[in-house]
Amino acid sequence: MTQPHDPFRKDGDQPAAQQPGQYPPPAPGAGYSQQYGQPQAQQYGQPYGQQYGHPGFADPRATTYYLGYLGQEYGPYDYTALQQMASATRIKPDTTLRLADTQQYVLARDVPGVFSDKEWLTTLILSWLIGSLGIDRFYLGYTGLGILKLLTCGGFGIWALIDAVLVTMRKIPDSQGRALR
The missing domain is CATH 3.30.1490 (Dna Ligase; domain 1)
Known part of the structure; x- marks a missing residue:
C-alpha cells in the first residue's frame, strides 16, 4: 500500500509511527520560522518604550x-x-x-491628554450625593479643597450646592485643567 504524498515531508523521509489521536509536529521549513513549541518572536505591535498605547498615537x-x-x-x-x-x-x-x-x-x-481620565457622570453622582463631604473634589484631584470642604461640611451646604450645579453644567475641570469625559 502506498502512502499519499505529504507536502511537508522531503523526499526520502520515512513517516513516523503515530498513535491514533496524535499529530506530528510541523516539519521545519514548512512555513514555520521556529521549532514547534518554541516561543515566537514578536513580529507586530508597538515597540517597547512607546508612551501611548493606542494605535495611531505615537505622539x-x-x-x-x-x-x-x-x-x-x-x-x-x-x-x-x-x-x-x-x-x-x-x-x-x-x-x-x-x-x-x-x-x-x-x-x-x-486622544491622550485632551480630556480628563475622570468621568463627568461619576463626578455628578458624587457631587449630588456626598458632595458635602468633599468626595467630588478628592475625585477630581483637588485634595486641599476636598479637605476644606470636608471640614466645613460643604461650606454649610452652600458650597456643596454650588459645586453640584457647576458639575451639572460641566464647568469644573479636573486638577490638571482638562475637561471631564
Missing part, C-alpha cells in the same frame, strides 16, 4: 486632526487647539476626529 502632539461634525470635516487642528477647544467646551468627548496622517477616525476622548 498626539505631532499629529494634525480634522474635526467631523454633521457629515463635514473642519480643520486642520493641532493638538494644542484640540486641548483649548475641549477646555472651552467647544468639542465634546464624543466628537469624531480624523488623524491626517493615517486617515483613522477616533473619538476625541481617545
